[in-house]
Amino acid sequence: MPTLISEPTEEVLTPSEYFNRYFTEEIYELFAFNTNVYYQSSFNKQLNPPVTATEIKKFFGINGILGCIRYPRIKMVWMQRFRLSCIAEAMARERFFLLRVNLHIVDKGSVSPEIQTQNKLWLVQPLIDAVRGRCLQIPRDQSHFSIDEQMVPFLGKRPVRQFVKGKPRPVGLKNYVVTSSKGLVLDFELHQGDTTPLSDRSLGLGPAIVLRLINTLPRGSFVYFDRYFTTIPLLEKMLTLGIEGTGTIITNRFKGYQFPKDSSMNRGDYHEVVNNKKDICVIKWKDSKTVLTCSTAIGALPLHKVQRYDKVTKSYIEVICPDMIKNYNEHMGGVDVSDQMMEVYRSWHKTRKCPIKLIMHLFDLAMVNSWYEYRQS
Incomplete structure (x- = not known):
């Protein structure tokens, strides 16, 4: 190769x-x-x-x-x-x-x-x-x-x-x-x-793909991926390799994190949880729908205002957006x-x-x- x-x-x-x-x-x-x-x-x-x-x-x-x-x-x-x-x-x-x-x-x-x-x-x-x-x-x-x-x-x-x-x-x-x-x-x-030639499948196929592809990236890089790949063990493994990870995540892929129900959140609301080691942050944010993201490099602050279309007023409104979400949207595409x-x-x-x-x-x-x-x- x-x-x-x-x-x-x-x-x-x-x-x-x-x-x-x-x-x-x-x-x-x-x-x-x-x-x-x-x-x-x-x-x-x-x-x-x-x-x-x-x-x-x-x-x-x-x-x-x-x-x-x-x-x-x-x-x-x-x-x-x-x-x-x-x-x-x-x-x-x-x-x-x-x-x-x-x-x-x-x-x-x-x-x-x-x-x-x-x-x-x-x-x-x-x-x-x-x-x-x-x-x-x-x-x-x-x-x-x-x-x-x-x-x-x-x-x-x-x-x-x-x-x-x-x-x-x-x-x-x-x-x-x-x-x-x-x-x-x-x-x-x-x-x-x-x-598929993957050297480490211990964390599953999605994480194995990420670990295979980040081998060619320098230490200190910021890598973004979607929920198909993201797990908490993957982020922990990436930290040991000197690579920062940010991605959306499925609810059943992490335990011990308590978030409010979707129905109790309004547009622009967010809830942030940090693990005991304080090296992984998970955020639940509600736009038109709720989204879960986690990162080893970025938290909720500073907050940003983003333009979103409101179907009720039929006009654009400003919505509060955490920094993690903003960075993910900027660099994931x-x-x-x-x-x-x-x-x-x-x-x-x-x-x-x-x-x-x-x-x-x-x-x-x-x-x-x-x-x-x-x-x-």
Whole structure:
């Protein structure tokens, strides 16, 4: 697995130069070589002409353009009436679909059955390592980070396919991501069920994901996550690692904390409880609904006033908001920002082949991250 390497400050590059750090020449060569191998093994003849690294670059470039210009059908790009010269002159239609059907980055015959059983994503592992390796090289020069689930849209049949209620794309592969509060992806771990590579599962799956992702963050960082991950033992463990945690939490995940009933609280009311060690604070706050948050770094004070819409008066009113809630709302949305950017320019492939979907998701992730790196440099 790639290791964390922080790069020194350097000159500003172009977005494409940043992108080339995710999709390197070696990756294009791997795609070209293994696509040729797969075609030959499938049809007992060589692909003529053979796929080259330059052709693979054109293939991904076409997909990037198609993500910006949404045609109802990809084939329309080559039709006389709707023709896009930048695509049609770069690659013939039949060649494009031939590459899409046969695209491979791994030689199936070179991977042992044991690895195929242990790693459900082995068909895309070299690309996962390359993209994640570049994410790990991004300097952690900010202090606030967010952890959340990200979905890779996929409707085909696959053991790793998940359904996550409440997501804009609820069906697909689940990807656990840590980002800066602005949306720059810094590390990720794709969900593989029981074979997901997590070193410490003693506190449960959610906490195990957090502990895995904060390994690449510097001591003193502030990390935000939602109730899927948050437990009191997780926050205690993070304190021993020098990482501060803040997250929403489910009521049944902590004991010994007494809070007033929802019906007895008015909008803007809050109740704060601190544990015996005085290192974890839990707050119950009522907005339109009540929410429970806990933190090792932030308490209720100072209080803030936030604008909220009142359905009774049909106007905006000021509501008292604890500092913990305000900080959580400001810094938790990094993964959602990245998702939003990827959704706008997503490279759509109507296919039930899981590797193709994952390859294009990693391509989109690299594109968005490259743009963020350029904007922040």
